Amino acid sequence: MKRRQFLHSSAPALGLAAFHNFPHALYANGVKKQASDRVKLGPMGVEVSRLAMGTGTNGSGGSSNQTKKLGLHGLADLFRAGYDNGVTFFDSADQYGTHPHVKQALKAVPREKVSVLSKTHASTADEMKADLDRFRRELGTDYLDIVLLHCMIDGNWPERKKGAMEVLAEAREKGIVRTHGVSCHTLEALKTAAKTDWVQVDLARINPAGVAMDHKDPAVVLEVLRQMKAAGKGIIGMKILGAGKLRHKPDECLQYVLAQNVVDCFTIGSESREELLDLTRKIPAASVRG
Secondary structure, eight states: HHHHHHHSTTTOOOGGGGGGOOOOOHHHSSSSOOOTEEEEEEEEEEEEESEEEEEEEETTTTHHHHHHHHHHHHHHHHHHHHHHHHHHHEEGGGGGGGGGHHHHHTTTSOOGEEEEEEEEOOOOOHHHHHHHHHHHHHHOOEEEEEEEEEEOOOOTHHHHHHHHHHHHHHHHHTTSSSEEEEEOOSHHHHHHHHTOOOEEEEEOOOOOOTTTTSSSSHHHHHHHHHHHTTTTTTEEOOTTGGGGGTTTOOHHHHHHHTOTOOOOEEEEESSSSSHHHHHHHHHHHHHOOO
């Protein structure tokens, strides 16, 4: 079977037991990819690095592994280490409590040289207006590069989020937000995002074993992502390491996502400078491994 046929079949649903026989040659790229590669995301062409610095490992209730382990200055230093190595995509969220950490990092890096993403649980227009004002204060910036409606589950989420969506569209026209979209946590929500014109960027769960994904067969998810890509949407991958359950197989997981042309970039939450730099080294090697 040729590589193109393989990537479009159901074969990528490898399962945890199949990692010992991972088909590296079928996922090898002809061109080496880097964590620092510049990617134009979605119809607005927002430029990001291929790797985003995630800050929400076990993120809930205004904290995460990153905030607990590293603190304000430690996480800000990690952002700056990423910037120094070409990783200029900062992935934050209100739920993670990481806005102050981004703000601290932005004191030492040029705002226009990085892309800042945040996520909101707002549903109504008033909630969204309040979040945009608060987010910008907390982040210390006049604008946000990407704002996502956080953790869509229902297939009818556009009905519930109509007010917030209208405010974000207006904010984009005013330059307060550069692009907007959703993060999805069920297949139905993902399918809705694929056919919703308002969605310019989607944050989608993808890894070779179907762990912590919207379907246990990655091929099912990839088919929806292909529909998104055909519609011109930007796609950010998440759960690349299966919410930590595949952390012992980083090379295989990285090679898998790097081979998917429907995934523009992806976010992984490092918890130390060493872990971040290890990722930046592993990505180019994984991309061409045969």
